[in-house]
Amino acid sequence: MVAAIDNATGRKRLKDAESIRAQIAGDAEAAGRARAELGRLQTDLDGPIQENIRLLVTELVTNSVRHARAATIELIVVVSRTRVHVEVANPGGGFEPRPSGPEDSDTGWGLFLVDRLSDEWGVSQGGGTDYQRVWFELSR
Secondary structure (H helix, E strand, O other): OOEEEOOOOOOEEEOOEEEEEEEEEOOOOHHHHHHHHHOOOOOOOOHHHHHHHHHHHHHHHHHHHHOOOOOEEEEEEEEEOOEEEEEEEEEOOOOOOOOOOHHHOOOOOHHHHHHHHOOEEEEEEOOOOOEEEEEEEEEO
16 A cells, blocks of 8 residues: 655555554543544544543453553554454553453453454564554454
8 A cells, every 4th residue: 555644744645544543641531542442533423433432442451451560551453344453552461351240249340342242353572572462453
């Protein structure tokens, strides 16, 4: 795919896709800043997809702050004609993904929601970095 940088926004624009990449400080305001970054997307997304992305990004960023105690979190979003791909990454060791659920009371809903609301998701580490990544995709 052909890529170009939009000088006004700093966003990488692909021929058939839009993407954002942001570094977010891992503090109490991280989830709010991640949602604000999502607001930079110019692609029209259906309301339910947009809300699912906001919810899942909020959950994954909160997990990065709460469980990994990440000082920096990387958010990557790529919107194509047919899919939305989202990655939330932070420095740290890997973990065994375990979607929790209703039996886990008030916490532990992040991966459960990712599992229920996304079309595909996974966890990866490596690729020459010390980052662990949780990613998900939604069909448009």
